[in-house]
Amino acid sequence: MRHRRIPEETVRRLPLYLRHLLLLKDEGEKRISSKALADRLHLNPAVIRKDLSHFGDFGTPGVGYSIDTLIGRLRAILKLSRVQKAALVGAGKVGSALLNYPGFENYGFRIAAVFDNSPQKVGKQLGTVTVEDISRVHTLRNRNIKLAIIAVPSQAAEQVGRDLVKAGIGGILNFAPCHLDIPGKVKVVNIDIAMELGSLQYYI
Amino acid sequence: MRHRRIPEETVRRLPLYLRHLLLLKDEGEKRISSKALADRLHLNPAVIRKDLSHFGDFGTPGVGYSIDTLIGRLRAILKLSRVQKAALVGAGKVGSALLNYPGFENYGFRIAAVFDNSPQKVGKQLGTVTVEDISRVHTLRNRNIKLAIIAVPSQAAEQVGRDLVKAGIGGILNFAPCHLDIPGKVKVVNIDIAMELGSLQYYI
DNA sequence: GATTGTGAACAGGTTCACAGCA
C-alpha cells in the first residue's frame, strides 16, 4: 500500500489519531486495536487500518498497535518531532485570538512572526513577538518559516497569499472568507467560520 | 430535482454563493451566469447549477440568474431573512475572540447569550451581553435560541453538548477538538484548527 | 481466537455532455 498517493482525508485524520494516542499514553495504555481506537473516535475501524497502512505495516495481527511506536511514526510523518515555526499575517481580532490559541502549542507550533499593515500595530509587542510591517513578509524565506496563517480581511488576502508564496511558504491556513488563487504546489487550508454557521442554520 | 434529499456539500456552499451575490449586487450587477459565478468562486459551473436546481428553477436558459431573486431565495433557504440569535458557551480565549468576530453579523447572527463555569467570569459584561453561569443553559429553550457555539475545553465539551440538546438547541458549532456524541437530529459542525494545521505540516 | 492489511463492493459528490428553452 506504500507506493500509492495518500488520500487527503487520510492526512487530515492523522493529527486526530496522534492527539488521541497521546491521551491513551497518559492513561498508561501500551497497545490499542483499530476497533478500540475507532470506538473512541467514532470512526469505522477499517478507516484507521487503511489510513495507517499507507505509511507502513505498523500493527501486529491478533494484537493491535503499539501506542509508543505509532506516536513516533505519526510525529515523523507530520514532521512534528520538534517545534515548527509559523507566521501570522494580520494582528486584528482574529489574529490576536490565534496568538493566544493554546491548540498550536499542543501540536508543536510556535508563532514566530506577526505581520500587519497598520502603523499603530507595527512595532507593538504581542506576547513574545514584535509586529512587523507587512512589507517584510519576504524575510520569511531566510527565517526558515514555511507555514503561514492568514487572518486579514478578504480584500487583502489574495495579495498576502501571493506575497507568502513568493517568500517560499509551503502551507497556508486561510481564515479570510475567500478563495486564494495560489500558484504552484503550496497547500492551502481554508477555515470559513461564518460559512459554517450559515449552513448550520439550514438544518434547524 | 426538488423532491430529493439535499447533499450536505450543497448546503455548505449556499452561504458562499450568498456572500458573493451580495458583493455582485454592490457592484451594480443584475444578472449572472453559472459560468461567471463559477469563475469567481473557482468552482465548476455544473456544481452551481445543480446546487441551485435542488431548490427550484431559479435560472433562465440563455440568460442566467437574477442576482436579486437568487439572494432572496438563498436568504429564505438559509433562514437568514432576519437576525438570528446564537448562544456561546465558554468565555475563554476562543470564546472571547468569537464574540468579537465580525463574520457573524454579516450572516445575520447575533450572540445573544454567553455562558461560562468560572465564577470570575459569571456576571461580567462582554460587549452587550452578561456572562451567565453554565447551569443556566437550560433557559435557552424559553429564549428562542436554537444555535450554539461550543468554545470550552474538550473534557467539558461532551457534557455541554448534552445540556444544549436538552435545552432544545438545533445546531452546534463545535470548536472543542473532540467528537460530540449527540443524540437525536441535532446538526453538529466541528472546527478543529489545530488538526488542520497539523495536517498542513504534512504537505510542506 | 484476535486483529491486521487489503481487494471488492458501495456511497456520495463532481464533471461531462447534451436536450430543451429564451
Next chain:
DNA sequence: TGCTGTGAACCTGTTCACAATC
C-alpha cells in the same frame, strides 16, 4: 446562439469481508 437543468460517466473515499498472521 447562450445558458439552464439533468442523466450518465467518473472519481474519491468508505465499508465490507476475508485471507494472512501473531
